[in-house]
Amino acid sequence: MRKSLRHLIAGVSGAAIIASGVAITATPASADAAFSSDAVAFVDAFLPPSGSSNIDFSVKLTGAYATNGQPDKKVWVHFTKDDTASSITWVNGTVTQPSAVTTVPSPNEVVVKGVLPVSTNDVASDKWRLELALTETSATTAPTSGWTKATDFTVAAATRVTNFDIDPSTVTLKSGTSVDVGIRAIVEKHGNEVFKDARVESDETSDYYSLHTGFEADDKTYYDFVAMDSSTATGRWQAKLTFTRGTKTYEFVKSFNVTKGSSGKAKSKVTFAVSPTKVKKGKSVKMYGTVYRGYTSWGPWKKKILKLYFKKKGTKTWKFAGYIGANNSGKFTKTVKPKYDGYWRVGAFATSVTLGKWSAYKYVDVR
Structure with a gap:
């Protein structure tokens, strides 16, 4: 088992020494400033x-200010x-140095924050180590010795999306019909990431389709699709x-690209909306919405008969579930x-004078 806090070595600027997790006070050689015996705190150490990106950390500096309110020492990190x-x-790394104060606080201390630069090419492990040092405030380069506080820390991997595919890769829309466009990906989650949003959107217009933010039965496979028809904007999506x-x-x-002919x-x-979206088995939900049609402006599609479809979680087949007038x-x-x-959705199917359209679909959690 690796120790979370290493033995600390007193540097030339003077500091507290940590041995086996017990603080031993040492008299600074030339200044009062010293790092607190508390371990360095990390907000969330993970790779992008x-x-x-950066890994954020903080550490408390005691004896931070001289009697005139000026910072007593400069903090360095590597x-x-x-x-x-x-x-x-x-x-x-980079440290945000303490600023001068008009009144020295009591106790005379400040929390110093800093960042460590990282990239996706780094290796996530428990072998990372941080060290801090103090110098005179006039110093312009990092010291070559005198690193007085050290701590091991673990850096975790972050969520990655692999096998991200669109099927078909080029969408060709035909008059009077719709094309199901599948979105598939493998999501490797590492930590407390939140799946915040999913959508398919046009690069050139405001046209978009909302997608769900759930996974298939294996909790890592993402699958969803949208039905595009000739009312969909062409170009890059x-x-x-x-x-x-x-x-x-x-x-x-x-x-991916979307192309179509004229119509x-x-x-x-x-x-389309569903309320509530979480329901006990045997209880009812209300499904409702509005269907529109138009050439240049929207109006109600009066007396239109729509079809309701359902797709069970973990499957890929939509099944007819009834009509809605x-x-x-x-x-x-x-x-x-x-x-x-x-998942539930409704379809307004095409006629000889009006294009068909699928609604966005809604997920219902049955408990």
């Missing part, structure tokens, strides 16, 4: 799934990504999966008792 290597490589971890946000993107039919669209305002509603977790 792509590109570069770290290694493998402290078991025969030849250790140290990388400098992208599927985007968004994750957050703490205050940081990461987006995984897969691009003289009116467009249609369907809004719209009124003269294009509004429709239906009460359903779901038996299984899964």
Whole structure:
């Protein structure tokens, strides 16, 4: 078992010495400033799934200010990504130095914050080590000795998305029909990431389709699809999966193209909602929305008969679940008792003068 806090070596600037987790007070050689015996605190030490990022840390500095309120010492940090290597490589971090104060606080201490630069190419492990040092405030380069506080820490991997595919990779839309576009990915989660958002969106217009933020039965396979028809904007599109971890946000993107021919039919669209989205087995949910049609402006698609479909979680097949009739305002509603977790959607199918359209689908959690 690796120790979370290494033995500390007193440097030339003077500091507390830590041995086997017990603080032993040492008299500083030339200054009062010293690092607290508390371990360095990390907000969340993990590698970014792509590109570069920072690991945030903080440490308490005691005796931080001289009697005139000026910082007593300058803080330096460096770290290694493998402290078991025969030849250790140290990388400098960045510290936000204490600012001058008009009144010295009591107790005379301040929390110093800093960052350690990392990238997706680094290796997640428990072999990382940080060291801190104090110098005179006038120093302009990091010291070559006198590192007075050290701590081992573990850096975790972050969520990664692999095998990100769009099927078909180029979407060709045909008049009067829709094309199911599948979005598939393998999501490797590491830690407390939150699956925040999923969508398919046009790069050139405001057109987009919302996707669900759930996984298949294995809890790592992501699958969803949208039904695109000739009312869909052409050009470059992208599927985007968004994750957050703490205050940081990461987006995984897969691009594809949408093309189509011309059509003289009116467009249609369907809004769809479910309430509630979490329900006990045997209880009912309300499914409702509005269906529209139009050439240049939207109006209600009066008395339109829509079809309701259901796809059980963990499967890929949509099954017909009944009809829903719209009124003269294009509004429709239906009460359903779901038996299984899964996805629901409604379809307004094409006629000789109007294009068909699928609604976005909604997930219902049956408990």
